[in-house]
Each structure stands twice: as C-alpha cells, then as structure tokens.
Amino acid sequence: MNRLYSIYDRADPQSFELLQDSISLKKKDIDPIIDELESTLQLIIPDFSLKRVYIDIQDRLLFIILLLTLKKLDASVILIPIEIKPDVFFESEIIYITDNKKHPEALMINNKFEIITGDNFNKNNLRNFENRYDILLYTSGSTGKSKLIGKNASNIITEVMELYRLFKPLKKDLFYITPPLYHIYGFLFGLMLPLYSSSVIDLTYxxxxxxxxxxxxxxxxxxxxxxxxxxxxxxxxxxxxxxxxxxxxxxxxxxxxxxxxxxxxxxxxxxxxxxxxxxxxxxxxxxxxxxxxxxxxxxxxxxxxxxxxxxxxxxxxxxxxxxxxxxxxxxxxxxxxxxxxxxxxxxxxNTKFVKIHGKRVDLGFVLSRFRDYIKNTYSINILEDQVFAGLKDDKIYIISEGNVFEDPRKLIEDLRAFLPGYAVPRYIIFNSIPRNEMGKINKQKIDELIKGL
Incomplete structure (x- = not known):
C-alpha cells in the first residue's frame, strides 16, 4: 500500500471527517467513494503505478478525494496551482484530470465524482516514469519562476510526524486553512497533519x-x-x-x-x-x-x-x-x-550582488541607503519587505511601497550623496510590490511592471 495513502487508511473512522458547506463526510462515507472512483479510473488506465497525474482541481473536497484515490492507485501526483494555465504544463504523456477547464486530452471529473473522457484522450500516449515521486508541487522558489519539486513519502511523513509531536492535535480537533492545498504549506497543514491525527478538516470557503x-x-x-x-x-x-x-x-x-x-x-x-x-x-x-x-x-x-x-x-x-x-x-x-x-x-x-560595468554592487546595501535616506529626510519608516531592487539593462531600479510623494528624479539625485555613481538607482517606482497568492514576490509581474523603463 502507498505510504501516504496508509495515513488515510489508518485514520480513526469515528473522528476523521471532511466538511464543506452543508456536506459532512466521515471515513465510512469517503471509503466507498474512493473505491468507486478507483474502479472507474482503472477501467480507463489499468495500472497507475508508474504514471504521473496532473490534478487541476478547484473544489477542495473533490481535490482531497481524488488525491487519496490516486495515492491508493500508487500514482505520482502533480498538484497544479490555479494561476498556471494548461498550455504551460500540459504534456500528452502525463494524465491530466480537471474539474474546471475543458481540455480535449484531459479526464474531466464532476462533483458527483464521475469521470468524463476528453474526445482526444489517448491512453496509449502515456509514459511510464521510473524516477518516482509521491507528490510533485510547483513552487516559485527564489527566482519567482515556476519549477516542479518532487517529494517522496518519507520527506512528507518525516515532517508530519514532527508537527504532530510538537503541536499535538487531537482526534476531532477542527482544522481550517486559507492557503491552497496545492501549496506545500496547505498540503501539509490542511491535509496530511489532520489526517495523521484523525482530526476534522473544514474546507468551507x-x-x-x-x-x-x-x-x-x-x-x-x-x-x-x-x-x-x-x-x-x-x-x-x-x-x-x-x-x-x-x-x-x-x-x-x-x-x-x-x-x-x-x-x-x-x-x-x-x-x-x-x-x-x-x-x-x-x-x-x-x-x-x-x-x-x-x-x-x-x-x-x-x-x-x-x-x-x-x-x-x-x-x-x-x-x-x-x-x-x-x-x-x-x-x-x-x-x-x-x-x-x-x-x-x-x-x-545571502546578500544579493550584481555586476554593473564590471563593478560588484550589493543591492541590499543600495536598499539600506535608500531606506535610511527616506527615514532621515521624510520621517517615513519603510520596512525591509516594502522595497525591492533589481537590474534592468545594467541599471538599478527600486520598487517602494512607501510613497513620499516626491519626484523620483529628485530622490535619485539626492541619493548620489550616499552611493557611488554606478550604484545609484536609475529608476524609483512607487508601487505595491507584486506578490503571488502566498505572499511571495512575483518576479514575472515585476518584469511586466518594469517593461517600459
């Protein structure tokens, strides 16, 4: 049995529960849904053990039951963030299951847990993956660009057991989460930890x-x-x-x-x-x-x-x-x-360095000087997470959420007294720093913001 599915399998049927709006599903209600969905999927694809499956599911209850079913089938599951479009990740060699996007090569699932096969779905195209992961997640990483990270059951169970040891959730304790389940934080705290402790997960939005x-x-x-x-x-x-x-x-x-x-x-x-x-x-x-x-x-x-x-x-x-x-x-x-x-x-x-015309420039130092100048000149305290510096065409730009309502050209000129010429920012933009739904800096949105500089 798959090790992640075994966490669900050992959950206490008297206490584990999924709630969403007016729906309440105990383990005795979930088990037959999983069994029927497992049979339906196996009629389409008999063996999932070396397959990878994209799940692009917005409904949280449906997400969890489909995920558990796929783990019972021992598939490697790729969790798709809502902001990533199918044309970015889709490969015909990987199974794609969705409840919210029509795609001719996908399997559609509805809220009755019924599977509808896309007109162009071809199981003969599917590839076997020898390099197996239990769960694969997209993360922005430090670059802000989506990348796929694979995690094995041992990685996940190690952390879940530690969280359980430290924070001691009890059977029937009620969990409520705001982050999405396709993010590692939401996945661990919103599904795996309450599963491990046989607690109740409230998915109501x-x-x-x-x-x-x-x-x-x-x-x-x-x-x-x-x-x-x-x-x-x-x-x-x-x-x-x-x-x-x-x-x-x-x-x-x-x-x-x-x-x-x-x-x-x-x-x-x-x-x-x-x-x-x-x-x-x-x-x-x-x-x-x-x-x-x-x-x-x-x-x-x-x-x-x-x-x-x-x-x-x-x-x-x-x-x-x-x-x-x-x-x-x-x-x-x-x-x-x-x-x-x-x-x-x-x-x-680690301090972020860039090279400008062969000179090594510490962007952290530039931002520190900018914040000090604003504080000393305008008595406005701009926090560290309210500024961002980057490089465009060998020119430094600063995005600041703290607006002093001053012509940026004057600020740039004044900063020459505090920075070497090559380190003086060429552009200062007073704007909110683009972030994704998890609060991390969205580099792609920043690229769009500075496009016209």
Whole structure:
C-alpha cells in the first residue's frame, strides 16, 4: 500500500471527517467513494503505478478525494496551482484530470465524482516514469519562476510526524486553512497533519476576512492555518479577538511582520511561524512575539556552524527533497546567528550582488541607503519587505511601497550623496510590490511592471 495513502487508511473512522458547506463526510462515507472512483479510473488506465497525474482541481473536497484515490492507485501526483494555465504544463504523456477547464486530452471529473473522457484522450500516449515521486508541487522558489519539486513519502511523513509531536492535535480537533492545498504549506497543514491525527478538516470557503473570523469563532476552530498577508488583513480589520479560543494559529510561506504578530499577541492570541521551503521541508518554528529565535525541528542537523557568528544556514534533513552533497550539506541561502546548537536568529537571505560595468554592487546595501535616506529626510519608516531592487539593462531600479510623494528624479539625485555613481538607482517606482497568492514576490509581474523603463 502507498505510504501516504496508509495515513488515510489508518485514520480513526469515528473522528476523521471532511466538511464543506452543508456536506459532512466521515471515513465510512469517503471509503466507498474512493473505491468507486478507483474502479472507474482503472477501467480507463489499468495500472497507475508508474504514471504521473496532473490534478487541476478547484473544489477542495473533490481535490482531497481524488488525491487519496490516486495515492491508493500508487500514482505520482502533480498538484497544479490555479494561476498556471494548461498550455504551460500540459504534456500528452502525463494524465491530466480537471474539474474546471475543458481540455480535449484531459479526464474531466464532476462533483458527483464521475469521470468524463476528453474526445482526444489517448491512453496509449502515456509514459511510464521510473524516477518516482509521491507528490510533485510547483513552487516559485527564489527566482519567482515556476519549477516542479518532487517529494517522496518519507520527506512528507518525516515532517508530519514532527508537527504532530510538537503541536499535538487531537482526534476531532477542527482544522481550517486559507492557503491552497496545492501549496506545500496547505498540503501539509490542511491535509496530511489532520489526517495523521484523525482530526476534522473544514474546507468551507469564505470570501472575506470578516466572514472567516466569524466562522472560526462560531465553529470553535482549533487549528487555524494562514499566511502573513492574510493575518495583515485580519489585523487591519481588528479581528484578532475572534481567534482567542483557537488552540494554535500557524503562519508560513513568508516572514510574518513582528508588528502583526504583536498585535495578535496583545489580544492573547499567539501565531506560530514555521520556517522552511518546498525543497527543504520544515526547518524551524517560533512565536515571534515571544522570541526572535527559531527552534530547529528535531530531525534537522546543522553543518559547520559556530555560536554567535553570522553564518550561512547549511543543513542535513530527511525532509529535503532535492539531491545534495550529504557531506557538504544543503545551503538554504539564508544567513543566521546561532545562540545555541538548536536556536538561531534569522538575519536574512545571502546578500544579493550584481555586476554593473564590471563593478560588484550589493543591492541590499543600495536598499539600506535608500531606506535610511527616506527615514532621515521624510520621517517615513519603510520596512525591509516594502522595497525591492533589481537590474534592468545594467541599471538599478527600486520598487517602494512607501510613497513620499516626491519626484523620483529628485530622490535619485539626492541619493548620489550616499552611493557611488554606478550604484545609484536609475529608476524609483512607487508601487505595491507584486506578490503571488502566498505572499511571495512575483518576479514575472515585476518584469511586466518594469517593461517600459
């Protein structure tokens, strides 16, 4: 039996439950749906064990039941983000199942769990993949461009067991998540962890932060899972008190600003941040309102660090899903300062350098000088995550969310007093920094924004 499916198979039938709107499905209700869907799919494709399957499913309940069925069939499943169009990823050698896009070579699935074969679907085109993964996910990575990361059951189960050990969800505890299930964070916290603990997953969608907050309070949600940009909206609408009865609030995918964490903490609500990536799995956790220090997950081992020095964070971990030299360790690209063997302060990404006419320029230094100038001249404090610098045609540009309502040409001229000529930005754009739905910088949207410079 597939190891990920076995987590579902061992779930307590008395406590595990899927909720969505007026639908309530216990394990005894889900099992026959999976069995029937499994039989239907096997009539079309008898053996899934070496196949890869794209699932492009918007309905969350349908997503989970189809995913569990495909894991029972031992298929490698590729989770498709809603923003990626089929013409970007589609290959006729890979099975494509969707509930929201008509495609002649796809299998369509409806909310009755019925499969409709596309007119041009050809099972004879399908390829067997010897390099097997249990789950493959698209991630923006550090470049902002979509890339596919494969994870094996051992990567996922390692992390799920650690989350269960640390945060101790109980049977019948209620989970509610805002991030999508096709993102590693949503997949782990919104499906695998509650599955492992035989808890209840509420998939009901609410459009506004107000309705989410009211729902969390009304339904007595135990574990609330979201992202920094959503917590920011909740904080701006003064909705922190709706979450007082929840056992745990989680945040991941991007740094949670300390002022937001503090605003919840001052209302007796703690947000636990989880640090990691799709490639590395979870690395550490903290409640930033209590401490700036991150606590390592127990399975993470550190390579070559010394206490009280700035070092690159290089790790060894069974949750890492990409190939790396085990002797050298995996370089996360982050700079940290270890206070003890298991606790560190995250200082930021490795400094970003670019070359301009043969000169090495530190964009982090340029942004620091820009922020200092704005603060000293206009008494406006622009946070680190409110500015972005890049290079276009050997010219530096800055995007700033803090607007001083000044002619950018004057700012550029004034910055010459603080930067060498080749490092002075040629363009300053006052604009919100484009981000994807998980709050990460969207480099493709930035490219569109600077196109006319």
């Amino acid at each position: 609410h459009f506004t932060p107000e309705s989410v907050a009211e729902y969390v309070k009304e339904k007595k949600v135990d574990f609330f899972v979201s992202i920094p940009s959503y917590y920011k909206m909740l904080e701006e609408l003064h909705l922190q008190h709706f979450f007082k009865k929840a056992k745990k609030l989680f945040s991941s995918s991007a740094p949670l600003p300390l002022d937001i964490s503090d605003s919840f903490y001052n209302k007796s609500v703690s947000i636990t941040e989880v640090y990691g990536s799709t490639e590395t799995g979870g690395i550490a956790y903290r409640v930033s309102a209590e401490t700036i220090q991150w606590q390592l997950f127990s399975y993470v081992k550190i390579h070559g660090h010394s206490l009280n020095n700035e070092v690159e964070l290089i790790i060894d971990s069974p949750a890492i899903s990409v190939d790396y030299d085990k002797e050298m360790g995996f370089n996360t690209g982050d700079v940290v300062n270890f206070n003890t063997d298991n606790n560190f302060v995250l200082l930021g990404r």
